[in-house]
Amino acid sequence: MSYCVKCGVELDDSAKKCPLCDTSVYMPNADVSAKDAPAPFSQKKVIPKDAKKEFAASVITVLLAIPMIVCGIVNLFYRKDGFWSAYVITSVLLFWIIVILPFYLRKIRPYLMWFIDTAAVLAYVYIFFPLRNENDDYYLTVALPIIAAVSVCVLLFIIWARGKERHWSAILIHIALDIALISAVTGIISFYYSVSWGMIASVIVFLSVLSLMGFGIYCNRSKKVRAWLEKKFFI
């Protein structure tokens, strides 16, 4: 049985300090059982997940639905340029599936989201190209290989990242590597079909991410640089 010398209140046997005034409890002659007495309250804290994200996702969903509905209605009266509202509707739907849908899932399901996102992008591009009256071959020869490359890279990244906890510098290297691979695939396809702008863009992206990868590798190897960055930027 201990008392706070400042407040005069009796304290719990497990108390190390007085909860009212923070004065330390000093009992050199206390028996061991008193010192090891169970605390009156559990010490385990539970930090619940922020539920506001679902509310925010619902608000964004409503905001996204407004341009879709407005464009759809307007398009019914102005059909001169064809079914142009489909651009807006499909684009907004794709954005909703990739960005907003995960907020409604009770727990993170990366493989499910990977599958849904890949299917959504394939469907989006499949609908989008005929709308623009592009060559149908484009879908099979250009879009499909690029989407497949992106999808495989993302899947490999998910498998790798879920294996164990990774350092931010390793994650940076892997993301850069994935982007480099995707830009390489895009560059090869552009070269094959002689699309000059595609080749130039691929080379620029490829070189940029290579430098990013170099920076990631340097940080990953140098403890000193990592410590400095973590201190300066709270990474």
Next chain:
Amino acid sequence: MTDTKKNDWFRLDNAATVFPGQNSEEWSNVFRLSVELKEDINPDLLAQALRKMLPRFPAFDVRIKKGFFWYYFEKNPNGAPPVMPDINNPCHRIKFKENSGYLFRVYHHSRRISIDTFHSLADGHGAAVFILSLTAEYLRLTGADISYNEFVLNPGEKYRESELEDSFRKNADSAARMKIKTEKCYHSGDVRLPKHNVNITSGIIDYSEFSRLIKPLGVTATEYLTALLLDIHLRKQAAENIKQRNVCVQIPIDLRRRFNSDTLRNFTICLRVVANPNLGEYSFEELLTQAHHQIALASDKKVLNAMITSYLRTEQNPFLKLTPLIIKDFGMNIGFSLTAEQSTTALLTNLGAVSLPDDMKPYIEKLMFMPSPGLRNASRLGVATVNDRMVITFSDSFAETDVEREFFTHFIKKGLHVKIESNRY
């Protein structure tokens, strides 16, 4: 139609309707009741007792659903909520889809059984009957022979319809209207704890010693504790040297005895006891007089009836009735963010002396009642008395503990013995 069928769903009572719209990370409307026994808790037996007890309490055996205009309760088909090891930061928000859809959580820690209840389900009295009945059932499973009374219900008998009634709707019949005051009161400028953290400080006082203190003064326990809170906050405000506002203590009053109700849902209404520092300096004795008379005036049955009728009229406003729930929730959320606890400095809720069956008394160490921590209230305290042991529990979302210290050392100075327990150390 069988009773079970009839009670497959039911409306939220008048007090309960405001809570789902306010339900947020910062303001959970979840309060806690804990019973401390003399032996360590066996969680398996507790889960067994819960499953056996829950059908006896249809007001608790529910989940909340959204209608187009209002929320409603529906019988929960999931059996019972899990019995979990206790946590350091109780009373955090109950999300309607977690915890198997139940709106109360059951915890155990060492010798203590705790239940965190969402306020839409019940008030302190209803939750006390639930936890004490559960504890009695648990004790029976350990081999004890416990009888029944008004706080310990028999799980074998069928529930009474009156336990499920909305007593606000039944009793509100006043022709008068009471305007609800929303003046701005004093709030301390203390440092807030990080989100989802709460300081719990319980003071255990011998009730007979406390009675000896208050009896010559001719006041009740609630009146004495209210005066003490007013005194502490008035002095704290004066020391802060800011614009002197009214200090107001909010007190939920149990209406059951006054309106002859035995509902296990909500049937309390909040009174306000106010002290204006601009009128001059108050002595503690003057504050006792203020608390005594203000509570006595506001507790008049006719005044209380007018108050509950006013609240019910708001709910029955045709415009509000026809407003879709999503808009009601949004309005409630915004309104509450702007005005939450604006008109109260502190909250004091006294469950009173809980009478246990004689054969249960030897097994019970104490009962603890903890209100949900507030947004701006620096002190929110719950009081429960059982077996001549009064437990006063502060739940506080501020880092400073000066109010708690002032409060409990007041009794030390009066010669009473106080034991402190806290989740801090």
